[in-house]
Amino acid sequence: MAQNQDKHHIIAYDIGDPRRLGRIHRFLKKQAMPVQYSVFLIRCNALRLQQLRDELAAMIDPEADDIRIYTLPEKNDIITLGQQQLAEGIYLLGSDDDILQKL
Numbered sequence: 182m183a184q185n186q187d188k189h190h191i192i193a194y195d196i197g198d199p200r201r202l203g204r205i206h207r208f209l210k211k212q213a214m215p216v217q218y219s220v221f222l223i224r225c226n227a228l229r230l231q232q233l234r235d236e237l238a239a240m241i242d243p244e245a246d247d248i249r250i251y252t253l254p255e256k257n258d259i260i261t262l263g264q265q266q267l268a269e270g271i272y273l274l275g276s277d278d279d280i281l282q283k284l
Contacts, residue, residue: 198245
């Protein structure tokens with residue numbers, strides 16, 4: 182991935198300690214858009230993603246916690262079922278012919 186090219190990433194976590202859980206959740210709410218309690222969407226370049234990974238790595242207990250980051254393809258489908266986190270009428274907009282998906 183080019184260092185300056187923005188891509189969408191999903192960040193999901195399973196944190197063993199309630200204190201760390203709260204800290205990581207608050208941190209990610211400042212960096213990315215929450216789509217579920219422990220799932221976030223962020224659009225950033227490779228450099229920012231590495232900074233984010235480094236910051237998260239410093240916050241977790243690697244023996245007890247699990248954080249996963251998935252890079253989404255440029256063309257993707259987002260399907261939601263059940264109650265949605267975002268208010269009615271909120272849209273995600275991507276670049277180029279990327280996503281224009283209603284959540």
